[in-house]
Amino acid sequence: MEFDVFTLLPEVFSPYLESSILQRARQRGLIQVRVHNIRDWATDKHHVTDDEPYGGGGGMVMKVEPVFAAVESVLGPAPACPVILLTPQGRLFTQKVAAELATHPRLALLCGRYEGVDERIREHLATDEISIGDYVLTGGELPALVLIDAVTRLLPGVLGDPDGAADDSHASGLLEYPHYTRPPEFRGWTVPEVLLSGDHARIARWRREQSLRRTLARRPDLLQTADLSEADRQFLERLRREDETPNS
């Protein structure tokens, strides 16, 4: 997978891309990330990339010419890959969107700064708009890194584990079960006995039930679309009934 990132803050990408799993994926040639400084394509003396909004109102708007020049010089005049604008107005980024994006060989990511980008960038350059969530950030750089991280770990060969990303929270549509490692007791807090039992069928059942319990308690909305067996549904029904039955 090739990523081309267009940004006014190119320096923020290296530390994260040079760490851990993303670093290893890059070293193995599974991803390439090229970060382009939009300012390099501003043609005026001071390399200005923002300006006041037409109609007034304060704040600054990212100018249209340097962004088009940057993207077209890197991708050509008619980009064949998705050109994704990271913006709070985009469609919400989910595991499903990450999986969809992971099927492309190349993605271009446009990071806005200031109060916004000239609308013509959205209309005539971006082919997709994505938001990572309903909160206010100072720019699209962290959203771009979030997207690169989530997409990269879905690519074949990136995670060492042969099961890959299949077990992750959200892959099945459920929250993950609780994890423990040594020691078996810490400050009197013990690891659930079942996990020490060596009984793999019992462990698998316990984990599934914990996932279902957690999802019902914390994110019941996920149960609408989760991949559930008949046994899962019966277990959830039992939990809901128990919840309704007052202790006598």
Ligand code: JBK
């Ligand atoms: C937000 O992708 N986003 O979610 C995003 C991009 C740029 C600015 C923002 O405030 N939320």
